[in-house]
Amino acid sequence: MGGRVNEDLIKERRKCTFDIKELTHIIDCGEENTIKRKQIDNYILNIKELWDDVPEEYLSHKERYENAIKKAFIVLKVLRQLHTGNIQITDHRTPTNVYSIQDGIFRNVNPLLIHIGLFWSTIAAQASTEQQAEWLQPDSSMIGTYVQTELGHGSFIRGIETTATYDSTTDEFILHTPRLSAYKWWPGGLGNTANACLVMAQLYINGTCHGLHIFLAQIRDFDTHKPLPGIKVGEIGPKMGFNTADNGFLGFDNHRIPRTNMLMKNVQVLRDGTYVKPKHDKLTYGSMLLTRVTLISDLAYQLSKAATIAVRYSAVRRQSPIKSNEPERQILDFVSQQHKLFITIASSHVYRVVGLWMWNSHKRVTADIHEGNMGQLPELHALACCLKAISSRDASALVEQCRLACGGHGYMMASNLPQIYAYTTAAVTYEGEYTVLLLQTARYLVKFWRLAAEHKPLPQNFAYFEDYIKKNFEQWRNSPEGIIEGFKAIVAGKTKAAYDTLQCNLRNGREFEEAWNMASVQLTNASEYSTISRNDIEALQSRYEELLALIRPNAVGLVDAFDIRDEVLCSTLGAYDGRVYERMMEEASKSPLNEDVVNESFHKYIRPVTMKNKL
Numbered sequence: 001m002g003g004r005v006n007e008d009l010i011k012e013r014r015k016c017t018f019d020i021k022e023l024t025h026i027i028d029c030g031e032e033n034t035i036k037r038k039q040i041d042n043y044i045l046n047i048k049e050l051w052d053d054v055p056e057e058y059l060s061h062k063e064r065y066e067n068a069i070k071k072a073f074i075v076l077k078v079l080r081q082l083h084t085g086n087i088q089i090t091d092h093r094t095p096t097n098v099y100s101i102q103d104g105i106f107r108n109v110n111p112l113l114i115h116i117g118l119f120w121s122t123i124a125a126q127a128s129t130e131q132q133a134e135w136l137q138p139d140s141s142m143i144g145t146y147v148q149t150e151l152g153h154g155s156f157i158r159g160i161e162t163t164a165t166y167d168s169t170t171d172e173f174i175l176h177t178p179r180l181s182a183y184k185w186w187p188g189g190l191g192n193t194a195n196a197c198l199v200m201a202q203l204y205i206n207g208t209c210h211g212l213h214i215f216l217a218q219i220r221d222f223d224t225h226k227p228l229p230g231i232k233v234g235e236i237g238p239k240m241g242f243n244t245a246d247n248g249f250l251g252f253d254n255h256r257i258p259r260t261n262m263l264m265k266n267v268q269v270l271r272d273g274t275y276v277k278p279k280h281d282k283l284t285y286g287s288m289l290l291t292r293v294t295l296i297s298d299l300a301y302q303l304s305k306a307a308t309i310a311v312r313y314s315a316v317r318r319q320s321p322i323k324s325n326e327p328e329r330q331i332l333d334f335v336s337q338q339h340k341l342f343i344t345i346a347s348s349h350v351y352r353v354v355g356l357w358m359w360n361s362h363k364r365v366t367a368d369i370h371e372g373n374m375g376q377l378p379e380l381h382a383l384a385c386c387l388k389a390i391s392s393r394d395a396s397a398l399v400e401q402c403r404l405a406c407g408g409h410g411y412m413m414a415s416n417l418p419q420i421y422a423y424t425t426a427a428v429t430y431e432g433e434y435t436v437l438l439l440q441t442a443r444y445l446v447k448f449w450r451l452a453a454e455h456k457p458l459p460q461n462f463a464y465f466e467d468y469i470k471k472n473f474e475q476w477r478n479s480p481e482g483i484i485e486g487f488k489a490i491v492a493g494k495t496k497a498a499y500d501t502l503q504c505n506l507r508n509g510r511e512f513e514e515a516w517n518m519a520s521v522q523l524t525n526a527s528e529y530s531t532i533s534r535n536d537i538e539a540l541q542s543r544y545e546e547l548l549a550l551i552r553p554n555a556v557g558l559v560d561a562f563d564i565r566d567e568v569l570c571s572t573l574g575a576y577d578g579r580v581y582e583r584m585m586e587e588a589s590k591s592p593l594n595e596d597v598v599n600e601s602f603h604k605y606i607r608p609v610t611m612k613n614k615l
């Protein structure tokens with residue numbers, strides 16, 4: 001759409017006091033990455049077949065999927081060309097995320113997300129060298145997905161009921177779904193797209209259960225795409241979001257696969273049925289760990305999208321004067337609006353930095369695991385659980401806050417904020433539900449509190465537990481370092497309170513698991529345990545208000561620095577030129593309800609009633 005840039009946005013950009021490009025390079029982890037990202041954006045944006053004339057909200061459930069799958073395979077082809085062509089992507093999961101352009105292409109989810117993001121990466125991480133050589137061919141016919149959750153079990157995966165029973169007479173595993181609750185339910189791409197999958201199932205050898213293992217199973221014919229005999233597969237129906245992802249269900253009726261289809265890098269079943277244990281029995285959960293780490297950066301990116309839309313809109317939107325004799329003000333001038341929006345910008349930066357840090361930690365710990373050293377895995381798991389849980393919860397709350405900050409127009413699908421919210425809030429549940437993951441972190445913290453309480457040696461990371469017990473905490477200091485000390489006190493105080501409740505429940509004769517359940521609200525909530533006083537809180541509050549005023553002139557510059565193209569933002573409210581009302585009117589004109597001046601329902605249903613007595 002042509003036209004001049006909104007005057008208020010022009011003024012905002014002139015006011016900015018820092019170099020926007022420099023911040024973009026920092027966000028991208030270097031100018032080189034910015035250049036690479038822009039090259040890829042331009043390359044993909046020039047593929048005309050990837051862009052729709054009709055907004056996808058007007059398509060049916062079936063049409064949405066068909067449109068998305070058409071685009072997904074164009075994107076897959078591009079990806080393969082990019083990997084072999086002039087523009088090299090070496091590490092597609094880096095938090096700089098050159099893949100962000102897909103948000104614009106799909107306005108929803110790539111139906112091949114799990115194929116690319118989980119299926120291939122699980123094979124790469126958990127299959128033996130020989131299996132990888134066979135399965136990871138660039139021209140493979142396999143379109144796969146990651147099949148773990150069942151109708152009856154998602155969080156408590158030890159409860160999974162699908163079985164893989166070794167038959168040594170034929171050298172095969174028999175995959176079986178014993179009852180309705182054991183049907184696989186949810187995997188992305190399973191409904192219509194995938195012809196293969198990685199299945200999490202309970203391994204049985206000679207009547208002994210060895211727990212959960214991952215198996216590669218073909219489920220549809222590579223040529224006809226019909227389900228193989230013994231496979232019942234389909235799509236689960238419309239959801240709050242993710243409607244282009246054809247999430248599916250799957251049941252096995254004694255479906256046979258070769259023994260060599262169990263992922264055997266860390267654990268093996270030999271020809272005679274001998275079971276060779278892994279070095280750590282949670283290595284099978286490795287894909288969940290990696291996805292939790294990756295998600296932190298993805299959620300930071302979703303926050304930057306929501307902030308960009310809401311800040312630009314707030315600079316363009318004028319409503320109400322502050323003083324009655326003045327003209328109406330940009331809504332960005334209201335301090336309460338700044339509070340809603342600037343925290344979203346800040347949170348995006350926080351989770352971007354933390355996501356990068358976690359990404360590097362994951363790389364380091366994985367390298368250690370390759371060398372046989374599992375020592376850092378529990379800490380990484382505890383951190384990934386907590387950070388995935390809070391980043392998803394914060395991100396969905398803040399995206400919703402940005403939507404509300406755009407008033408009624410934020411409720412329009414054309415603002416794209418409802419879609420970003422639906423996408424973001426799903427992350428609170430998938431890949432480990434919020435509370436369930438927080439309880440994993442609590443379990444880790446309580447373990448170290450017990451050591452502290454028993455005056456046993458603690459790792460350096462937990463020295464602050466000892467400080468808390470010895471009352472070595474400093475008085476509150478109103479500074480970044482002081483705030484960190486305050487948080488340490490809160491964690492220590494909260495862990496102590498939960499631990500004490502746990503001990504009290506145990507003393508009262510409860511079994512540990514029951515006592516844990518009773519303490520679980522305390523184990524997941526945070527309270528104020530620091531030495532902060534009422535005066536300190538008031539000082540912090542006024543410092544915060546001063547900072548809002550300092551950020552205000554740079555607000556548009558800060559979101560411009562995220563450098564998200566209009567084609568990715570897909571928002572009438574958030575486009576770079578700020579021509580909000582023109583874009584809204586243009587989008588409205590695409591509604592099929594505007595095709596006829598008088599809709600035919602008038603003649604069928606309305607007129608017979610309203611004109612009844614007059615005919």
Ligand SMILES: CCCCCCCC/C=C\CCCCCCCCCCCCCC(=O)SCCNC(=O)CCNC(=O)[C@H](O)C(C)(C)COP(=O)(O)OP(=O)(O)OC[C@H]1O[C@@H](n2cnc3c(N)ncnc32)[C@H](O)[C@@H]1OP(=O)(O)O
Nearest residue numbers: 099102116117148154155156157282285298381430431432
């Ligand atoms: C150009 C365009 C291109 C487009 C291309 C697209 C490509 C995109 C690529 C990348 C972009 C990425 C963007 C990211 C977006 C991603 C979107 C994702 C979409 C949706 C995916 C959803 C997938 C799923 O949901 S899969 C299913 C996930 N399910 C879960 O997470 C289940 C949760 N439950 C559990 O994990 C477990 O049950 C549990 C951990 C809660 C408990 O397990 P348990 O009962 O076996 O254990 P215990 O509680 O008894 O604990 C025992 C012991 O083990 C430790 N433990 C547990 N887990 C782990 C672990 N993972 N690692 C290490 N240790 C572990 C635990 O701490 C205990 O230790 P103790 O010492 O205390 O005994």
Ligand SMILES: Cc1cc2nc3c(=O)[nH]c(=O)nc-3n(C[C@H](O)[C@H](O)[C@H](O)COP(=O)(O)OP(=O)(O)OC[C@H]3O[C@@H](n4cnc5c(N)ncnc54)[C@H](O)[C@@H]3O)c2cc1C
Nearest residue numbers: 147148149153154155186187188426429430431432433435
């Ligand atoms: C959009 C989307 C995509 C998905 N994609 C995939 C996929 O590709 N592959 C796949 O395998 N799965 C997928 N899933 C499934 C997802 O991983 C699970 O839904 C998720 O792990 C939560 O499990 P659940 O549904 O069993 O929830 P539940 O565990 O039934 O949660 C319900 C409630 O019970 C509480 N609860 C459960 N256990 C405990 C406990 N021990 N202590 C305290 N409270 C507890 C929870 O906190 C929650 O409040 C997807 C889900 C969604 C929404």
